[in-house]
Amino acid sequence: MNRILKTFCASLLALLPLAAMAQIDGEFVKPRTGKFLLQNATVVTVTKGTLSNTSVLVENGKIAQVGTGISAGDAEVIDCSGLYIYPGMIDGGTRLGLVEVSSVAETVDYAEIGNVTPNMQALTTVNPNAEAIGVTRVSGVTTVLTVPTGGLFPGTAALINLNGYTPDQMYGGFKAIVMNFPSSGRRGRFDRRSDEDIKKDSEKALKEANDIWDNAKNYLKLKNAGAELQYYPEMDQLSKAVSGELPLLIVVDAASDIQSAIKWVEGKDAKVIFSGVAEGWRVADEIAKAGIPVITGPVQELPTRQSDRYDAAYANAGKMAKAGVKVALRTDEEENVRNLPFHAAFAAAYGLGKEEALKAITIHPAEIFGIADQYGSVEAGKRANLVISTGDPLETKSQIMHVFIDGYRIPMSNRHIRLYQEFLERSPGLKVN
Amino acid sequence: MKKLNFILAALLGMGLNYSQAQTPKGNLLIKNATVLTVTKGNLENTDVLVQDGLIKQVGKNLSAPSGVETVDASGKYLMPGIIDAHSHVALDVVNEASAPIVAEVRMKDMVNPYEIGLYRALAGGVTISHAMHGSANVVGGQNATLKHRWGSDDPADIIMQDAPRTIKFALGENPTRVHGRGNNIQPRTRMGVEAILRNGFNEALQYKKGWETYNAAKGQKGNTLAPPVFNDRLQTLADILDGKIIIHCHSYRADEIYMLINVAKDFGITKLVFQHTNEGFKVAPEIAEYTMGASVFADWWAYKMEVYYSTAFNAAILQRNGVITSINSDSAELIRHLYHEAAKTQRYGGLSDDEALAMITINPAKQLGIADKVGSIEVGKQADLVIFEGHPLSSYAVPQMTFVDGVKYFDIKSDSDDQRQLVSATEMVEPVYLHAEEDHQCLQGVEEYFHAFMGTFMQDHTH
Numbered sequence: 040m041n042r043i044l045k046t047f048c049a050s051l052l053a054l055l056p057l058a059a060m061a062q063i064d065g066e067f068v069k070p071r072t073g074k075f076l077l078q079n080a081t082v083v084t085v086t087k088g089t090l091s092n093t094s095v096l097v098e099n100g101k102i103a104q105v106g107t108g109i110s111a112g113d114a115e116v117i118d119c120s121g122l123y124i125y126p127g128m129i130d131g132g133t134r135l136g137l138v139e140v141s142s143v144a145e146t147v148d149y150a151e152i153g154n155v156t157p158n159m160q161a162l163t164t165v166n167p168n169a170e171a172i173g174v175t176r177v178s179g180v181t182t183v184l185t186v187p188t189g190g191l192f193p194g195t196a197a198l199i200n201l202n203g204y205t206p207d208q209m210y211g212g213f214k215a216i217v218m219n220f221p222s223s224g225r226r227g228r229f230d231r232r233s234d235e236d237i238k239k240d241s242e243k244a245l246k247e248a249n250d251i252w253d254n255a256k257n258y259l260k261l262k263n264a265g266a267e268l269q270y271y272p273e274m275d276q277l278s279k280a281v282s283g284e285l286p287l288l289i290v291v292d293a294a295s296d297i298q299s300a301i302k303w304v305e306g307k308d309a310k311v312i313f314s315g316v317a318e319g320w321r322v323a324d325e326i327a328k329a330g331i332p333v334i335t336g337p338v339q340e341l342p343t344r345q346s347d348r349y350d351a352a353y354a355n356a357g358k359m360a361k362a363g364v365k366v367a368l369r370t371d372e373e374e375n376v377r378n379l380p381f382h383a384a385f386a387a388a389y390g391l392g393k394e395e396a397l398k399a400i401t402i403h404p405a406e407i408f409g410i411a412d413q414y415g416s417v418e419a420g421k422r423a424n425l426v427i428s429t430g431d432p433l434e435t436k437s438q439i440m441h442v443f444i445d446g447y448r449i450p451m452s453n454r455h456i457r458l459y460q461e462f463l464e465r466s467p468g469l470k471v472n
Numbered sequence: 473m474k475k476l477n478f479i480l481a482a483l484l485g486m487g488l489n490y491s492q493a494q495t496p497k498g499n500l501l502i503k504n505a506t507v508l509t510v511t512k513g514n515l516e517n518t519d520v521l522v523q524d525g526l527i528k529q530v531g532k533n534l535s536a537p538s539g540v541e542t543v544d545a546s547g548k549y550l551m552p553g554i555i556d557a558h559s560h561v562a563l564d565v566v567n568e569a570s571a572p573i574v575a576e577v578r579m580k581d582m583v584n585p586y587e588i589g590l591y592r593a594l595a596g597g598v599t600i601s602h603a604m605h606g607s608a609n610v611v612g613g614q615n616a617t618l619k620h621r622w623g624s625d626d627p628a629d630i631i632m633q634d635a636p637r638t639i640k641f642a643l644g645e646n647p648t649r650v651h652g653r654g655n656n657i658q659p660r661t662r663m664g665v666e667a668i669l670r671n672g673f674n675e676a677l678q679y680k681k682g683w684e685t686y687n688a689a690k691g692q693k694g695n696t697l698a699p700p701v702f703n704d705r706l707q708t709l710a711d712i713l714d715g716k717i718i719i720h721c722h723s724y725r726a727d728e729i730y731m732l733i734n735v736a737k738d739f740g741i742t743k744l745v746f747q748h749t750n751e752g753f754k755v756a757p758e759i760a761e762y763t764m765g766a767s768v769f770a771d772w773w774a775y776k777m778e779v780y781y782s783t784a785f786n787a788a789i790l791q792r793n794g795v796i797t798s799i800n801s802d803s804a805e806l807i808r809h810l811y812h813e814a815a816k817t818q819r820y821g822g823l824s825d826d827e828a829l830a831m832i833t834i835n836p837a838k839q840l841g842i843a844d845k846v847g848s849i850e851v852g853k854q855a856d857l858v859i860f861e862g863h864p865l866s867s868y869a870v871p872q873m874t875f876v877d878g879v880k881y882f883d884i885k886s887d888s889d890d891q892r893q894l895v896s897a898t899e900m901v902e903p904v905y906l907h908a909e910e911d912h913q914c915l916q917g918v919e920e921y922f923h924a925f926m927g928t929f930m931q932d933h934t935h
Binding site for chain 2: 292
């Protein structure tokens with residue numbers, strides 16, 4: 040009896056792993072690295088012109104070679120005849136990875152409590168498996184700045200590449216301390232404050248910002264002098280913006296705020312980048328004169344004032360560029376960062392021009408972030424962040440065929456695509472039989 | 473005396489035609505355009521003649537009758553005016569959130585002809601929008617179909633008087649949040665939503681029967697029946713049962729869509745359009761078989777739980793399953809580039825140019841019951857037209873001129889800095905609207921119902 044039972048159990052156990060395997064259908068396609076030769080494409084390098092019948096060799100995560108007649112050797116060859124190769128697109132301002140479902144508070148991790156929290160690290164809370172990351176990267180947006188928001192100094196933004204299983208694997212080599220510049224204007228129709236109160240509030244907010252900055256300055260001075268300082272993580276982080284060790288990303292939109300931000304920046308050692316800059320076109324010359332680079336957007340956005348031209352937001356980037364401002368673009372999105380190329384197209388059509396619009400989502404953000412040696416164009420030696428498409432990726436009709444991030448070939452799939460595959464021809468359809 | 477009668481009759485006639493006669497009708501010849509008719513193919517180097525606000529002729533080498541303005545559209549594209557089947561532009565109030573059924577309220581009483589959003593929509597080629605009640609109630613108010621006759625100060629001129637009645641329904645998170653979680657009354661769940669619908673329609677059937685009984689007995693000898701008490705709410709539901717009103721139902725999840733299809737079947741309702749319909753792709757065969765289709769976002773998802781399992785391929789899947797599909801905005805921003813939103817069906821699902829364009833013209837026209845009047849460039853239809861620089865489905869396209877009834881309401885060449893019709897005299901400092909504060913109005917005006925448990929997170933996405 041015992042023997043029979045033992046034998047039975049043993050045979051059951053032996054069957055278990057087999058049974059578990061047998062219940063899984065299909066294959067999961069993972070991102071994979073290796074040596075790839077993207078053959079015979081039209082390569083839009085962005086910085087070195089457009090090269091026809093050109094191949095790109097990808098090796099060790101980098102663009103090893105761009106040219107004609109590259110021998111494949113042991114590389115996997117991907118025929119790109121009739122296709123175009125672009126550098127991976129860079130979104131200069133998102134909340135990608137910091138939120139899953141925006142109305143569900145438990146999944147929203149971009150806004151911490153407190154007014155001065157520069158030590159909050161966006162990179163820490165990036166969820167590498169956020170559904171929106173898979174949805175975004177097949178569009179050819181390979182790299183984004185992900186930005187915390189909330190108080191005056193809400194945290195530290197981080198650049199991430201949209202491939203990897205840990206935040207460190209995704210980290211793109213750029214961080215900036217965020218400042219939401221105090222707003223002096225009337226914030227929309229529901230702002231019922233009197234003109235006087237608005238003025239008082241903005242003066243108070245600016246004074247507060249100055250006090251905090253002075254504290255950080257003192258902190259830095261003491262620290263540099265070798266003083267033993269109390270644990271003060273907020274000041275420790277903010278002092279890095281004071282010294283210029285980390286850039287200061289100032290989010291500012293209304294014209295008068297941009298002007299006071301320009302004034303505020305004067306005489307400080309901080310490396311400043313403006314973000315948002317919705318009314319930049321009103322004070323474009325002043326921004327240009329101050330030499331502050333700008334990450335503007337969203338482009339597909341309403342004008343800020345009822346009296347503005349309908350295309351104020353579309354034309355903003357072009358007007359600033361014309362005035363001599365270095366312009367990059369952002370979507371300020373979480374789930375629809377994939378629309379970055381379309382924001383760029385609108386900016387192009389309303390004054391920025393196609394070439395500058397492409398630069399505004401490739402080489403310009405790379406330059407502004409100080410990482411142009413690695414990002415923003417198709418050149419040998421740079422990171423292999425590449426988009427292969429049937430045409431201009433800023434055109435809705437173009438199809439993105441392949442995406443490479445850090446030399447990894449990205450599977451062209453995500454939940455949106457899988458749902459399409461399942462439901463295009465549902466089975467059963469209307470009737471069961 | 474006879475003469476007086478004649479004058480009185482003439483005056484009476486004028487009175488009846490008042491709202492029709494008020495709106496201007498244009499005469500116009502558009503020359504040498506690439507005409508995207510949507511229903512009859514694309515015509516190169518073609519002219520369109522407009523007379524009295526209607527399309528009189530489409531062909532080559534047409535000449536303008538004397539005194540009729542000619543617009544040279546060489547190298548440009550001409551398409552039908554874009555129709556947005558889901559908008560809240562030009563509405564002063566969006567939600568009457570006080571009860572799960574508010575069928576008696578009417579958006580036509582809320583139309584604000586001064587709203588700059590109308591002009592901005594025209595600048596995006598949109599000539600007609602479906603100004604909808606919000607989504608706070610299972611049965612919301614009656615919507616208004618607007619023609620963007622910018623510049624009039626009479627709301628009646630902005631309303632498309634010859635469009636049929638439509639009404640807003642809403643399923644899922646919004647009505648359950650406002651009433652169940654906000655007010656602690658049914659519905660708190662999607663089960664409750666179904667119950668509200670069935671209770672409402674059954675009550676309306678009884679109400680209808682009461683009137684039928686009364687009307688049948690009215691002429692009879694010895695009849696002592698008093699008339700039932702008039703109830704606008706139940707009368708409107710009865711009108712839905714009689715097929716006099718098209719339902720436009722805010723919906724997201726497949727289960728709730730399927731539920732309403734079943735309720736509609738049980739009550740013999742066939743005039744039903746789903747709005748948003750993010751999970752419509754899961755029940756596409758059912759939507760195709762039993763309804764007038766679905767009006768969807770091109771790519772919105774993940775802003776709340778019930779749209780988390782969405783796909784940007786929704787419109788393409790619906791289209792391939794035979795659903796009449798339109799792309800809408802529900803946004804004062806998106807309404808300005810619906811041509812671009814429609815083009816996303818080419819990125820996500822590879823639809824043809826005609827299929828994509830139909831989603832913002834003839835398909836929404838069908839869903840609003842106005843396809844015999846607008847939605848394509850055909851002789852006899854109302855001359856709502858847009859001239860584009862670049863193909864409208866290109867992301868570089870720029871609308872140049874927009875006409876309603878043959879009258880030009882937008883011209884990029886004469887667009888000036890301040891297009892407002894009305895400027896507030898008390899407004900010293902013009903407010904700066906950042907990140908579309910005016911946008912996303914589906915739940916506008918219901919914040920107080922859920923401040924207690926939603927905090928600030930409702931400020932962002934409230935569709």
